[in-house]
Amino acid sequence: MNYILTVPFFKPSLLKSIHLLLGLILFFPGSVQVFGQQQDTTSLILIDTAAKAEFTRKLQKIGSDGFLKSVEEFNASRVQGIQRSVMSQVKNTVQEARIYLGSGFDSLKIEKELALINTQREIVEKGVFDNDDILQSDRNLAVSRAILWELFDKANSFKEKIQDRSQELFRLSYEIDSLSGIEEIYKFSSDSVLAAAYAKKFVLLAKEIEPTFNALHYTLNSLDKLQSKTDEVLITLQASILEIERRRGELNREILSKEVSGFANVGFSSFSFWEVVKMSHQKEVLALILYFEIYSGRIITMLFLVLLLTFFISNVKVHVREETHSEDFENQHLVLKNPFFSSLIIIIGIFQFFFPSPPFVFYFLLWMIAGISLSILFRKFLSKYWMVFWVVVLVVFFISNSINLLLAFTQVERIAMLILSFIGVLYGIFLFANDKRVQLKERRILYFVALMLGMQSLSLIFNLYGSLNFSKALLVSGFLGVVLGIILLWAVRLINQLLALASNIYNKPDKKLFFINFDKVGEKVPSLFYMLLTFGWVILVGRNFYAYHLISGNFTNFLNAPQTLGSxxxxxxxxxxxxxxxxxxxxxxxxxxxxxxxxxxxxxxxxxxxxxxxxxxxxxxxxxxxxxxxxxxxxxxxxxxxxxxxxxxxxxxxxxxxxxxxxxxxxxxxxxxxxxxxxxxxxxxxxxxxxxxxxxxxxxxxxxxxxxxxxxxxxxxxxxxxxxWTMGKGKKVSIVVGVAYGTDLEQTAMLIKEILKNDSRIHPQPIPRVLPLEFNDSRIDLEIAFWVTHYLEVPFVKGDIINQIDVMFKKQGIVIPFPQRDIHFRSSFETQKGDLDEYANTGSPEKD
Structure with a gap:
């Protein structure tokens, strides 16, 4: 009997066991039934019990040895697979760590920035914590707090960067450590050749890991130290901010109380006026620089909008000049006088509300730019009286806000405040005494003038009383209210002028720009826009008073307080x-x-x-x-x-x-x-x-x-x-015209085609056709078919073609026949005469 064994997939140890079993089967041929072959049960040969037991024991021994050997080889294969996988993962992680370590993170720069923050903090604290016996300026406390908050945000951003980098580096280090802690990578094969090869790979991998792993730990330690320095800076800044807030609260709780007595130089700063100017300059410039760093994106956006609006107004100006042909159109439409300055006024007037909590010096810079731009537009536009008013108000506004930038009170500043308040009161009375309202282009400015008069009067009173902080806030707010109100009113007026002009120009089919639909935009800003600007004006003026910060702070806390509704x-x-x-x-x-x-x-x-x-x-x-x-x-x-x-x-x-x-x-x-x-x-x-x-x-x-x-x-x-009709190739037009019998149809068709060819409104393709249509009672009909480019021009083109054909037919002598019918009339006398003649001839009339 021949035995054929087919083994599709077996390990070497299993094959060896199968060979042993096959040998036993061949040695004891009668002890195994060969399945798949038909044999009689009597052909089975039984062996004795001892041989049977020995045979079973050998089979069990072979199976057990084969199983153990197979398990051992499986474990060895599994270990080799894990080793390959771990080595690959370690290499990938090390490569990722190298890339991350080489990414842009400059710890030395952060250390320098932290040192600079400490230096800037010392500058800010100068004049705040030096002497508790001198009169403290609310402006100094407000600016110092704002700068320290900006420094705190800057240092906190460094802390977040350090934390993010530390977490990522720790993740990579932990991943390498966890991979290195897998037990299987330290097992070596019993085969000396395989063990030696693996050991070589292991050593090379360890040498590859070591520099990166050491760099990871070194960087983590450096980042921990840097984070400690950052925390120290943040704690110091936070302590200074809390102390300033405490002092400012105490100062403003007694804002209406007498702070100085008389005009003696008692309670003022020990610094001279120019030393105060120098200190204030340092702080204000620092506040401005920090704000520019934080919100540079919004500032660039504002400048971009100014340029974009300048381009748009320039286009409107070009079209207005082409249509009006007038030299005085700029004075009629102030927005067109200078597109760049008009854009500055409009964009600053609106975009100033999109800057969160800017320092006063930043707002002052924007307002002066808008005020100077408005002065240029007002030249030769306002009457002399109101032009002088605007220049005087703008100059006094500049001086008062410059004084507001001083962060420590001096006797010189107090006298300057008195003079400015006195000028404001006198000039306000003068304006209302001389009734020149008819010459005023914007009547609502008088409300701001009245507000200025009231605030300057109160400022003068509180200054003489000795409450300098409240007097200064009233002084600045009075002039600020007038200038800011005029800027906002004229910003809206310029927008309305621009919308009216653009709506008139660009709604025409041949004057499209940016696809703007000015029917939807309208010719005036909505009333809601005035309400929003009024609300913004109140906020900007109210920022000069501490009560505004209390209200806004409480409102912010209310908004951020957690509320619970169910779960x-x-x-x-x-x-x-x-x-x-x-x-x-x-x-x-x-x-x-x-x-x-x-x-x-x-x-x-x-x-x-x-x-x-x-x-x-x-x-x-x-x-x-x-x-x-x-x-x-x-x-x-x-x-x-x-x-x-x-x-x-x-x-x-x-x-x-x-x-x-x-x-x-x-x-x-x-x-x-x-x-x-x-x-x-x-x-x-x-x-x-x-x-x-x-x-x-x-x-x-x-x-x-x-x-x-x-x-x-x-x-x-x-x-x-x-x-x-727009998606099609035009409109097909058919005209039927009749000519008299005997007309040369070929010549007529050529003449008609010549007319069609000379009309530019008719498509050359498809080619116009003139074909005989049918014979009628008194004429031959010709069908004229052509394509008109524009659907709406069809009746006009058809009428023109009919008119030209009629003229051409008359000129060429071609007759357009009209229907004819011959009618024969017979009178009653002729009828009777015919009947008599017929009777004479036949003897009786013919009856129908």
Missing amino acids: YDFTINGLFIFFVILVVSVLLSRIVSFFSSDPDTANAPTKRKSISLGSWLLLVQIFIISMGLFLAVAASGIPLDKITIVLGALGVGIGLGLQGLFNNLVSGVIIAFENPVKVGDLIEINGKPGVMKSIGFRSSVVNMYEGASIIIPNGDLLGQQLVN
């Missing part, structure tokens, strides 16, 4: 941020809609390409609102899982109740993607032409040429047959 924790600030982001996203979506074009017609391909942006505005609006909703939820801290549950519960109801709304919304998205119709396309609805004005969330607006605007749900617009 949900939230803050008022989080909900406020949620609604603010939603409102901003909606406003941005509305602003985007301003860029949709509203042309009269856009049948030409070039025009269609130029306004095709409007068709994508719906997708942009949906994206803005979706992102706004996502950011609002993320910023407010609302749990997304709970929102998901609520939306899931409401999903069925929303799907059933608002299925029409969702159908229109989805249809609008399909229209935007497939572009069967675009904004500005000439379409036909129920046989009437119109222009697609806008594609909205739920519906689209079509301006009909009859004058009305039709609002069509997007689902209906997509579901019905829509005729789009």
Whole structure:
């Protein structure tokens, strides 16, 4: 009997065991049944019991040895696999650590910055903690606190960077340590050759790891020391800030009390006036530099907006000059007098509210730039009287705010404050005594003048009384209120002038710029804009008083205080941020809609390409609102899982109740993607032409040429047959004209084709056709077929062609026949005479 053994996949030890078993089987051929072969049971040969037991023992021994050997080889293979994997992971981690160690992190620079912060802190504390017996300036405390907060934020940013880097380095070090602690990598094979090869790899890997591992630990130790220095700086800064806040609170609790008595030089700073100027200069410049470092992005954005608006106003100025042909248009429209200075006034007037808690010197710089720009525009525009008023107010504003930059009281400063308050009172009385309101371009300025008069009067009284801090706040706020109010009022007035001019110019079909739809923007800013500017004016003026900081601080604490509703924790600030982001996203979506074009017609391909942006505005609006909703939820801290549950519960109801709304919304998205119709396309609805004005969330607006605007749900617009003339190649026109029999048809067709060829409104392709159509009673009909480029020009082109054909036919003698019918009249006398003649001839009349 031949035995054939097929082994598809076995380890060497298992093969060896199988060979032994095969040998036993061949040695005891009768002890095994060969399955798969038909044998009679009588052919089995039984061996004695001892041989049987010995055979079983040998089989068990072979199986046991084979199993142990297989397990040993499996373990060896597993260990080798783990060793290869660990070595690969260690190399990758070491490579990652090398890259991270070589990344841009300059610890020496941070150490220098921390040392600089300490130096700057000492400069700030100068004049604050030196002498408790002298009169403390609230401005000095406010500026010092603001600078220390900026230094604290700067040092805290360094701490966050150090912590992030330490955590990442610790992660890499821990990962290398954990991989090095795996037991299998220290096991060597029983095979000496394999063990030697592995040992060599192990040694090379250890040499490769050691420098990086040492560098990791060294860097971690250095970062720990650097973090300790940073913590020390932060603690010192925080202690100084708390002490300044305490002193400022004590000072302002007695703000109305007498701080100095008479005009004796008692209680003032021991520094001379010029020493105070030098100290104040150091602090104010430091505050300005730190603020520029922190908010450089917003400052660059503001400058970019100034340049962009300058470009826009310059374009408006060019078009106004072309259309008016007047030399005095600049004085009629002040915004066009100097586009750059107009842009500065508008952008500074609005963008100043987007800077969080800036130092006073930063605001002072912006206000002076806007004030000087407004002075340049006012030249030869205001009457001499009110121009002098503006210059005087601006100069006094500059002097008073320069005094406000002084951070320690001196006798010289007090006298200067008295003089300025006295000038403000006298000049205010003079303005109201001389009634020149008729010459005033902006009457609401008088309210600010009245406020200035009241504040300067109070400042003068409190200065004489000896309450210098409150007197200084009133002095600065009085002049600031006038100048800032005038800047804001004229910023709005310039915006209104610009909107009116742009709306008049760029709403014309041939004068498009930036695709802005000025019908939607309007010619004036909304009333809400005035309310917001008034609220901003109150905040900017109120910042000079400590009460504003108390109110704003308490309000901030209220907003950030945790609230609990059931199992949900939230803050008022989080909900406020949620609604603010939603409102901003909606406003941005509305602003985007301003860029949709509203042309009269856009049948030409070039025009269609130029306004095709409007068709994508719906997708942009949906994206803005979706992102706004996502950011609002993320910023407010609302749990997304709970929102998901609520939306899931409401999903069925929303799907059933608002299925029409969702159908229109989805249809609008399909229209935007497939572009069967675009904004500005000439379409036909129920046989009437119109222009697609806008594609909205739920519906689209079509301006009909009859004058009305039709609002069509997007689902209906997509579901019905829509005729789009803009996407086509024009409108086919057919004219049938008849000529008399005998006319030379070939010559007539050539003359008509010549007329069609000379009309530029007719497409050269397809070629115009003039073909005989049919024979009629008194004429041969000719069909004239041609294509007109613009759909709306069809009736005009058709009328012109008919008129030219008529003139040409008269000139060439070609007759256009009209239907003729011959009618024969017979009188009653002739009828009777004929009957008599017939009777005479036949003897009886013929009867019908």
